[in-house]
Amino acid sequence: MKKMAIDDTLKKLTEAYGPSGEEEEVRLLIKEMIGSSADNLYEDRTGNLYAIKNGGSGRVMVSAHMDEIGIIIIDVDKQGFLRLAPLGGISPHLLVGQRLRFKDGSTGTVYHEKLNSWKELDWPKLYLDIGLKGCAPDDCPVKIGDLACLDQPLVKQHNGRLMAKAMDDRAGCAVLIEVIKRLSGDLPHEVCFLFSVQEELGLRGAKTAAYRYDPDYGLAVDVTLVGDTPESPTMAVSLGKGPAVKVRDSSLFCHPQVRKLIIDLADENSIPYQLEVLTRGGTDAGAIHVTREGVPSGAISIPCRYVHSPSEIIDGKDLEMTVLLVEKLVQSCWPQIGGSSLQ
Amino acid sequence: MLKQLSNLDGISGREDLVRSHLLECLKDTPHEITVDSMGNLLVKKGKTISEQLMLSAHMDEVGLTITAIDKKGMLKFCPVGGIDTRILPGLRVRFGADRMPGVIGVKPIHLQKKNEQQKPFDPETLYIDAGFSSEEEACRWANVGDYVAFDVDCISIGTDCYRGKAFDNRAGCMILLKLLLEDNKLNFCAAFTVQEEVGTRGALIAAYNLKPHFALVVETTAAADTPDNEKKVAGTVLGAGPAISIMDRSIMVSPQARGNLVALAEKQSLPFQFRRFTGAGTEGGAIAHSGEGVETAVVSVPCRYIHSPNSIISMWDINNTLNLARAWLEKHQ
Numbered sequence: 001m002k003k004m005a006i007d008d009t010l011k012k013l014t015e016a017y018g019p020s021g022e023e024e025e026v027r028l029l030i031k032e033m034i035g036s037s038a039d040n041l042y043e044d045r046t047g048n049l050y051a052i053k054n055g056g057s058g059r060v061m062v063s064a065h066m067d068e069i070g071i072i073i074i075d076v077d078k079q080g081f082l083r084l085a086p087l088g089g090i091s092p093h094l095l096v097g098q099r100l101r102f103k104d105g106s107t108g109t110v111y112h113e114k115l116n117s118w119k120e121l122d123w124p125k126l127y128l129d130i131g132l133k134g135c136a137p138d139d140c141p142v143k144i145g146d147l148a149c150l151d152q153p154l155v156k157q158h159n160g161r162l163m164a165k166a167m168d169d170r171a172g173c174a175v176l177i178e179v180i181k182r183l184s185g186d187l188p189h190e191v192c193f194l195f196s197v198q199e200e201l202g203l204r205g206a207k208t209a210a211y212r213y214d215p216d217y218g219l220a221v222d223v224t225l226v227g228d229t230p231e232s233p234t235m236a237v238s239l240g241k242g243p244a245v246k247v248r249d250s251s252l253f254c255h256p257q258v259r260k261l262i263i264d265l266a267d268e269n270s271i272p273y274q275l276e277v278l279t280r281g282g283t284d285a286g287a288i289h290v291t292r293e294g295v296p297s298g299a300i301s302i303p304c305r306y307v308h309s310p311s312e313i314i315d316g317k318d319l320e321m322t323v324l325l326v327e328k329l330v331q332s333c334w335p336q337i338g339g340s341s342l343q
Numbered sequence: 344m345l346k347q348l349s350n351l352d353g354i355s356g357r358e359d360l361v362r363s364h365l366l367e368c369l370k371d372t373p374h375e376i377t378v379d380s381m382g383n384l385l386v387k388k389g390k391t392i393s394e395q396l397m398l399s400a401h402m403d404e405v406g407l408t409i410t411a412i413d414k415k416g417m418l419k420f421c422p423v424g425g426i427d428t429r430i431l432p433g434l435r436v437r438f439g440a441d442r443m444p445g446v447i448g449v450k451p452i453h454l455q456k457k458n459e460q461q462k463p464f465d466p467e468t469l470y471i472d473a474g475f476s477s478e479e480e481a482c483r484w485a486n487v488g489d490y491v492a493f494d495v496d497c498i499s500i501g502t503d504c505y506r507g508k509a510f511d512n513r514a515g516c517m518i519l520l521k522l523l524l525e526d527n528k529l530n531f532c533a534a535f536t537v538q539e540e541v542g543t544r545g546a547l548i549a550a551y552n553l554k555p556h557f558a559l560v561v562e563t564t565a566a567a568d569t570p571d572n573e574k575k576v577a578g579t580v581l582g583a584g585p586a587i588s589i590m591d592r593s594i595m596v597s598p599q600a601r602g603n604l605v606a607l608a609e610k611q612s613l614p615f616q617f618r619r620f621t622g623a624g625t626e627g628g629a630i631a632h633s634g635e636g637v638e639t640a641v642v643s644v645p646c647r648y649i650h651s652p653n654s655i656i657s658m659w660d661i662n663n664t665l666n667l668a669r670a671w672l673e674k675h676q
Contacts, residue, residue, distance in 0.1 A: 021595040046636040072590060074619040085621040087590075144617045145589040145601065201595055204628075208636035 014164035019070025055187030061215035064172030065199030080132025088200030167312035206284035218288035218297030223304035242272030246299035251286020258298035352492035354406035389530030397555035400515030401539030416475030424540030428466035435494035445473035493652035546626035564643035584614030588641035593628025
């Protein structure tokens with residue numbers, strides 16, 4: 001089979017349908033992409049996908065989430081207009097005029113009722129039009145509780161930049177898939193590449209997956225915000241300057257020794273990196289590190305503009321460097337942390 | 344049964360009275376009963392089945408707790424759980440182990456300045472007046488940390504409704520209790536949990552203990568069928584049967600778990616509605632994300648003016664929620 005370039009992987013992944021709670025399409029795609037590259041591939045009852053690479057003693061869990069932000073239908077009226085509520089951190093303002101897509105392919109646009117001022121725009125003012133000419137609730141193709149995601153293709157921009165919906169966190173998924181394919185031979189530790197569900201609703205998939213797999217170390221590969229756009233909030237992360245090594249976010253303070261390991265490896269291999277202090281937001285490592293008796297964890301982030309919008313932008317070079325860094329990490333011996341008695 | 348249960352005072356963290364009442368009701372049953380370290384009451388009915396079932400309802404209710412006693416013998420307080428402090432002025436309350444009566448003090452309209460009349464009372468200025476004349480006297484009867492409950496008794500109103508406090512979630516407790524007391528052959532674990540209103544804390548521990556395969560949370564939810572609510576995004580309606588959750592702040596109910604409930608209701612011709620409101624949390628999340636994950640559904644009795652001293656609930660809704668919970672248990676046996 002011809003080897004797929006990571007850009008094509010990313011295109012397929014970002015264009016797939018996978019709002020939190022309905023990650024099946026993404027999961028099937030990832031299973032197909034991994035194929036026989038993993039030593040073991042299994043799912044659990046919440047929908048998490050585990051790809052195992054054999055290795056020596058100790059277990060490392062590397063997680064990227066499959067789900068994306070979206071909306072949930074809460075009402076269908078007699079004229080066939082649908083009412084929505086948010087699924088994850090999505091702003092009603094960003095949805096006006098946007099196309100949304102359902103699992104069955106139904107597509108609609110979001111618009112708003114009469115507004116006297118943009119300040120009045122809120123969820124109750126929005127509706128979704130999927131072309132229904134009025135319908136009885138029973139034979140309406142869309143039902144209360146159905147989910148929809150944004151409908152945007154991946155586009156290649158100037159300078160190797162890539163724009164798509166759901167870069168958060170299909171970019172992370174693409175990195176993990178590429179690393180799995182590149183690895184050959186036994187690793188110093190067993191590595192579980194986790195493709196998790198429901199991260200956007202509160203790190204829920206990673207929580208039960210980490211309980212099940214019981215890792216010794218954790219790592220999340222996710223996107224992060226940047227501070228390199230006009231009048232953006234202060235943040236020392238830019239597009240194109242390499243993967244961001246997380247120091248903290250709202251969900252965890254990364255273990256200093258894990259962070260040191262990541263930085264040392266980047267230096268040794270001449271991989272550019274930036275340090276990330278994220279004041280808001282979380283990632284799967286937040287759930288993993290407080291599992292059972294505690295799991296020393298870190299996170300590597302792909303810098304991303306306009307996160308949680310229909311057009312999230314990343315730099316292809318950052319993506320490539322992230323693959324390299326994660327590859328080096330899972331090929332390394334992780335430091336002994338705790339567990340030894342004081343002399 | 345609802346009157347008895349809802350009249351008991353059981354603010355989050357002090358569920359003793361509710362728990363002892365339930366224990367009393369269950370004393371002649373053969374069920375295996377345990378109280379865990381947090382105070383959850385866990386009742387195992389029937390034999391152990393391979394795919395353990397958990398029904399959960401929380402015993403606690405929202406209320407207040409005393410935080411300070413001032414020089415004049417007035418009691419300062421803070422809310423326990425989600426309370427709209429604007430509804431508090433003038434309410435009757437009872438506090439402490441002796442259920443001492445008091446009232447939430449409010450400046451009479453005669454003494455209010457015009458601008459004071461135009462806005463709600465600042466919650467910081469509210470206090471409980473229990474008729475004490477000095478700090479010394481107050482300290483004999485009240486302690487910092489005493490729990491404060493609404494002083495109301497449940498009554499029957501209209502043809503099918505009840506008015507009172509704490510239907511959230513004594514209605515759920517009542518449903519579980521009925522399933523434990525009635526003559527059925529069902530095997531399941533009932534968890535009467537603590538501290539739901541302050542962050543679904545009891546359910547988290549109960550789920551780790553019970554390690555169920557399937558769980559059903561029996562709750563009470565806000566009815567939105569009052570005149571000022573926008574119908575388009577309305578939550579639930581009183582008298583339209585049990586409300587099946589799609590998602591709330593704590594859980595995304597899996598389409599399978601939700602679909603099971605809908606199919607059961609349709610098969611047995613039970614009324615049901617969806618809880619279309621996606622905010623607020625339930626114990627569903629704590630249970631669903633415990634251990635390796637538990638398939639969890641949530642069903643609620645609609646309740647008007649929830650978290651207030653005078654909520655209104657329909658017995659028809661309660662009975663149909665009971666029927667749906669029973670059908671769910673039967674399906675999973």
